[in-house]
Amino acid sequence: MTDVTSKVAEQIEFLRGLRQIRQLKPEPIPADALRDILEVARWTGSARNIQPWELIVIHDRATLQKLGTIPDGRGPHLVNAGAGIALVMSGDLEHPDFDTYDEGRLSERIMLAAEAHELGSAIGWFKGGASDEAKRILGVPSVRLLRTIMSIGVVDAEGYDKRQRPAQPRKSLADIVHQERW
Numbered sequence: 001m002t003d004v005t006s007k008v009a010e011q012i013e014f015l016r017g018l019r020q021i022r023q024l025k026p027e028p029i030p031a032d033a034l035r036d037i038l039e040v041a042r043w044t045g046s047a048r049n050i051q052p053w054e055l056i057v058i059h060d061r062a063t064l065q066k067l068g069t070i071p072d073g074r075g076p077h078l079v080n081a082g083a084g085i086a087l088v089m090s091g092d093l094e095h096p097d098f099d100t101y102d103e104g105r106l107s108e109r110i111m112l113a114a115e116a117h118e119l120g121s122a123i124g125w126f127k128g129g130a131s132d133e134a135k136r137i138l139g140v141p142s143v144r145l146l147r148t149i150m151s152i153g154v155v156d157a158e159g160y161d162k163r164q165r166p167a168q169p170r171k172s173l174a175d176i177v178h179q180e181r182w
């Protein structure tokens, strides 16, 4: 394999291999990693380039504990995360689809940047698609949408081993790809 070919193969494997990792250690994450994650997030593309997001970085253990255990949460992984990142979206009621689509892109970028630093990351979505309780805990204005909080952290290798863990199955390409027409 030429250098170029092996670099492409490496990058494709990096992208293909991205997994949600919920088994994290409650250790601080390096400042340079966090800076890179936020920088990659900042450059996410968005509908009409509106960039309808603001991020709250959470290190405080008591806050992470609260967010990970609130009744409308689905992110128990936050309890052991090195940091949480709340994705606060615009809440634009005229274009809710923009928020939804852009939030997905943003979260995937955050995961990829974390993976580049060999950190684990996980998405937590609030039940019902939003959480007033999480907004209250974080002081987010009521008009904004807070649906997703992400965990970032050092992977707890005892709890999680990417190589040994059976991959969550995916549909085959034959099942999902059509050529030229449906």
Ligand SMILES: Cc1cc2nc3c(=O)[nH]c(=O)nc-3n(C[C@H](O)[C@H](O)[C@H](O)COP(=O)(O)O)c2cc1C
Pocket (backbone or CB within 6 Å): 018, 019, 020, 021, 022, 074, 075, 122, 123, 124, 125, 126, 167, 168
């Ligand atoms: C929109 C969205 C919402 C999700 N919400 C949660 C969640 O609330 N809690 C959680 O633990 N995982 C959540 N996940 C993670 C998925 O369960 C995970 O990506 C899927 O099971 C595939 O797992 P893998 O990445 O390890 O292969 C969410 C993923 C997406 C894309």
